[in-house]
């Protein structure tokens with residue numbers, strides 16, 4: 001079953017099984033605003049629910065899982081309300097908001113996705129409140145390329161990469177979120193991004209609570225950052241290469257260097273221990289603290 005809503009379409013879809021589609025399971029486009037409630041939307045070859053070109057409407061208490069692309073995509077002026085859904089087991093991200101997408105996401109559970117639980121990209125500005133974003137196989141929330149958005153009172157935990165990664169000229173506001181038990185950093189900010197962080201709790205994350213690249217200066221008010229592990233500093237003090245505590249695809253934030261003797265570029269992040277061992281006696285220079 002493939003459902004499409006166009007041109008001011010309204011309507012109610014309730015308690016259906018929507019699965020195995022080769023395109024999006026449900027398309028919501030061009031000013032339409034349907035109500036989608038208590039459906040099982042799963043195992044599609046693309047997106048589960050796609051809000052496209054000013055799609056609106058209400059997505060409530062659906063079970064959205066096992067899609068090849070994102071469970072929910074919101075783009076180009078779309079502004080749906082998304083509440084009390086489970087969005088999980090995706091082979092890509094949970095929710096992708098991009099190209100000036102918005103949306104209000106409240107009280108959802110977003111878990112066990114292969115990429116970010118929520119992606120906010122390219123001038124998008126959704127509101128996320130009281131969601132649980134957990135057990136991701138990548139980051140919890142990733143905000144890239146002038147992403148903005150407001151995150152309030154979310155629980156973001158046990159994700160494999162940063163709880164919240166903020167990059168490339170993004171500037172979101174985070175208030176009173178609890179970001180914890182991550183297998184990387186709590187919050188990482190890099191690549192010319194900034195953030196307004198107020199009253200957040202960042203604790204028991206493996207690579208530290210708040211990791212800021214050189215020249216990143218967020219606005220910080222009354223955040224509590226405690227009981228985080230410092231796996232990066234420990235690896236440095238034991239002489240391990242930082243690849244050993246991460247992987248080739250995701251380096252933890254750390255001091256990195258280039259080797260003038262070997263003529264490496266700034267792109268190759270050489271960690272301090274490789275500088276001390278493999279590049280011993282070479283002419284080296286500090287590049288920056290970054291990921």
Ligand SMILES: [Zn+2]
Nearest residue numbers: 241242271274
């Ligand atoms: Zn190294």
Ligand SMILES: [Zn+2]
Nearest residue numbers: 259262279282
């Ligand atoms: Zn060298």
